[in-house]
Amino acid sequence: MRVRICATAAEAVADVADGATVLIGGFGMAGMPVQLIDALIEQGAGDLTVVSNNAGNGDAGLAALLAKGRVRKVICSFPRQQDSWVFDGLYRAGKVELELVPQGNLAERMRAAGAGIGAFFCPTGVGTPLAEGKETREIDGRTYVLEYPIRGDVALVGAHRADRMGNVVYRKTARNFGPVMATAATTTIVQVAEVVETGELDPEAIVTPSIYVDRIVTG
Amino acid sequence: MRVRICATAAEAVADVADGATVLIGGFGMAGMPVQLIDALIEQGAGDLTVVSNNAGNGDAGLAALLAKGRVRKVICSFPRQQDSWVFDGLYRAGKVELELVPQGNLAERMRAAGAGIGAFFCPTGVGTPLAEGKETREIDGRTYVLEYPIRGDVALVGAHRADRMGNVVYRKTARNFGPVMATAATTTIVQVAEVVETGELDPEAIVTPSIYVDRIVTG
Amino acid sequence: MSRDQALSKDEMAALVAKDIAPGSFVNLGIGQPTLVADFLPEGSGVVLHTENGMLNMGPAATEGEVDPDLINAGKIPVTELPGASYFHHADSFAMMRGGHLDVCVLGAFQVSATGDLANWHTGAPGAIPAVGGAMDLAIGAKSVFVMMGLFAKDGTPKLVLDCTYPLTGVGCVDRVYTDVATFDITSDGVVVTDTFGISYDELTDRLEVPLVRG
């Protein structure tokens, strides 16, 4: 369905429900949809499962969402950072659940969700604690772990530019998780620096085609 | 390893061995690496397994390779076309083996090969003759078929431009199978219309990064 | 719009086009379904997908516009509309198989009462099978519409209890548009939603499939 260009980030996230699984793009601050996260905090949805590479930095953004007690579970690859004190405190207090996923599995599991793959045999993590209890299989002499898709109800993505149809491009390493998350969520909301007229983006260079984008807001 | 820019298509395909699995890009004539196929015919390798969307059109290119009796097996999605008389004749005479694969499986199985995935549960083909004898599994109420990677010894890809490092871009729907095939073969040989200086291609718009490209030839 | 005359192919295509919501992402199969594009209203914002790697495909190219690098899934030269995008085959089929297309419209040899589709292979001895993207399209789109004549040339119905041709997909068809009637395949059975030049009674007589009056 046609993309909606929202006037405000608040409008874009208005219907995120309690208990939703929210995919949040970004790697460090690159590609982090800061305005959308702030709007989500303001909006008030709780009991969320957040899927993101990290578990918040400093006191803003995802860390602020965590600090407000809105997040039941974090699925991420790298929670522990120098400035992840908010998550660290909640985790040690048993107030947030953690599913630790190797970074490549995080990306590939969301890709699988977006691509209709039911599960896949994955080479990463074999023989490690992160594969404990998971199904394994030897294929052509190599052992693989069976991994399942990660789907989101909502994806919050930070990008560079969008056209009015909803085609999206990113900038440099800020591309990171945005394109896969956009494919893996029921509703994808993209924050961009600029909306341009349809036809202004090079069709050969569009990274997230409009079909994956539901709402756009300029941030 | 560093890309080799070959003076001729003959040089580029010189070491293709008898019995090789050769991935051949293109959908119809768009993205068809015509010079590389002609050079392969000239080179003489036989007993080949060819993976391509179609099984040759008219009397040139893949059809000519088939006509010379160089192909033991074709893995493709759509052999039968108005002008596929060469394949049709060989197939009816029992002189070429056919593995018919749904087009999406063909692409995804090569992607799996390039991405280190051992196998994947796939929604396509369930309950059809093309899934007969294959392992199936119900996941979250839906039935999937287990599909395995398709790897190539060599990929022959038709593209638009390359830089001297081996980064490649395509043109419009000629992109088709090239990018996945480039990831799925031990040796990837790309035929381009033009080689440009390194730095002339937009880093945001490169489709096949240099890591996947072994040899370049201008066609 | 029940009326007393069977529909032409163009009329069928117009009917399908009317049922596609504005702004939908749609894949039109090779052959008859391609006609649907001609009946999408101006400004509908419907975006056409072609599985060989493009969104927002435009109409067939006129003579001066032909670009050998720009073709549709039927290998016909086409054009590009503003806002088009290109992607490779794995991404294109991920888009289909991941359930992102709103509608796909396909031709069929047979459709069963439970929505099984047979449209890729007659199973005739000596026939060379070719499947292309048919199986991926059948299972991928949110809604799968079939366009076909209701009866084969020999008069046998193509809406059947069980497909006798090899299947393309199981339980995947949502709606069937034929020259003489339209049907919804629902969990409560096959619902006749409209008839053209055939009475409901004649329809029930000629089909083995139990029908529900819509």
Add this chain to the structure above:
Amino acid sequence: MSRDQALSKDEMAALVAKDIAPGSFVNLGIGQPTLVADFLPEGSGVVLHTENGMLNMGPAATEGEVDPDLINAGKIPVTELPGASYFHHADSFAMMRGGHLDVCVLGAFQVSATGDLANWHTGAPGAIPAVGGAMDLAIGAKSVFVMMGLFAKDGTPKLVLDCTYPLTGVGCVDRVYTDVATFDITSDGVVVTDTFGISYDELTDRLEVPLVRG
């Protein structure tokens, strides 16, 4: 180049750099391995990959060059060399996991005699685990090089019969560069390829791992 003094971190990095073939595609892990970039010879054509989606990454950005959208896997601002390309995380890890990188260089807590790697988690109670791309890197590259001090601060060796820390990958390490010796992990055992400020006899005394003289 056996000599009678242990290597500094820079010397270890220089040694690793010397073993990377010209034109290789290489991922340098966070921390000590990053130093290797400084010792790649001019014109080596070595292309650096960073798992957050880039090939042909340049050196760290100087103050005026910092671009918040251009960072490496350690979240340090970096630069772009001519011929760089960007891709998303699934494509970037497909590149790693599909075996396309020639070399990756990683730090380690422990390496076992059979090439098991432990470098992501001490397993200490209360420690918050974080894995990032370590497990993908460990199993993905054609050659996995480890850089580490051979002995922990308390003198216990980090090249061990079996890792006591939680594993990152099984049988994945090919070569180990330490301050006092370098090792190849082969199917015939752990081969000492060089020593620095330690005798072969002292090495065999201090390690439980059976060694093969290189």
